[in-house]
Amino acid sequence: MTQPQPAASAELRTEVALAQLLDPVREELDRDPDDIKAQLRTEDRDYLDQIGRHAITIRDAADRNDVATAERARVAITQAAQRHGHRRAAITATHAELPSLLDQLLAAVDPSSDTGGTGSASPAAHRSALGIAAFDLLRAIQRATGAPDHTHLDHALRGWTGDPATVEEWVSKARGILSPAKRWAMPGRCPNCGRGTVHVPDSTGETVRRLALELDPSTAETHCLNCGTSWPPARARQLEAVLRQQQEEDAAARRHAVRDGTR
Numbered sequence: 663m664t665q666p667q668p669a670a671s672a673e674l675r676t677e678v679a680l681a682q683l684l685d686p687v688r689e690e691l692d693r694d695p696d697d698i699k700a701q702l703r704t705e706d707r708d709y710l711d712q713i714g715r716h717a718i719t720i721r722d723a724a725d726r727n728d729v730a731t732a733e734r735a736r737v738a739i740t741q742a743a744q745r746h747g748h749r750r751a752a753i754t755a756t757h758a759e760l761p762s763l764l765d766q767l768l769a770a771v772d773p774s775s776d777t778g779g780t781g782s783a784s785p786a787a788h789r790s791a792l793g794i795a796a797f798d799l800l801r802a803i804q805r806a807t808g809a810p811d812h813t814h815l816d817h818a819l820r821g822w823t824g825d826p827a828t829v830e831e832w833v834s835k836a837r838g839i840l841s842p843a844k845r846w847a848m849p850g851r852c853p854n855c856g857r858g859t860v861h862v863p864d865s866t867g868e869t870v871r872r873l874a875l876e877l878d879p880s881t882a883e884t885h886c887l888n889c890g891t892s893w894p895p896a897r898a899r900q901l902e903a904v905l906r907q908q909q910e911e912d913a914a915a916r917r918h919a920v921r922d923g924t925r
């Protein structure tokens with residue numbers, strides 16, 4: 663019967679939690695399959711256009727015995743093929759590697775210090791709220807580790823041997839701050855701007871289509887990703903009634919379309 667020493671187990675917990683804070687984050691991407699197909703079609707078309715242009719250059723250069731130009735065009739084709747492969751891989755990727763939670767917090771506090779993107783596809787008002795929460799957490803970590811400033815946090819954390827519960831709390835707070843993306847999309851068109859969907863960059867910078875209306879479960883507030891109008895909980899019923907009416911109208915319109923189509 664070997665039981666781990668309590669001290670060793672606490673050390674291990676601290677180490678695991680620190681790794682969660684400091685290692686790159688692997689995130690599953692939530693993409694619309696139709697958008698992926700559309701992006702692939704555009705990419706393939708652009709690629710074929712490029713190849714076609716280079717092929718013409720090579721043919722014309724060969725006619726003039728211009729070896730150097732033909733060679734440059736051949737190199738350009740090789741490069742275009744490589745880029746095409748990378749782009750296709752990026753478009754069809756199911757996971758993205760994001761910066762560590764710590765780096766994402768730092769980037770949220772200072773968006774100009776680009777550490778590879780924070781995955782923040784949110785409007786400015788939301789980003790500042792995120793920045794404030796991130797700043798508070800970073801300050802707590804700084805105080806606990808004795809790091810002189812934010813730039814030394816990574817280093818200070820790597821050697822840190824503090825209470826595991828504290829680090830685990832940082833990890834869970836960081837995740838809470840950085841992924842308010844667990845908002846609920848609401849089907850329907852925004853009563854203010856009329857948009858049902860919006861195109862926004864996802865965590866990798868790829869443009870994705872999302873429903874325009876989102877409910878934030880933490881505040882019970884719904885807002886439109888397109889025009890920024892928000893509905894506080896007090897107006898939730900009113901919004902719900904509007905959306906329900908839309909659904910009924912849409913269903914009626916579909917029934918008409920089917921009837922007209924089969925006539």
Ligand SMILES: [Zn+2]
Pocket residue numbers: 852853854855856857874886887888889890891
């Ligand atoms: Zn709107």
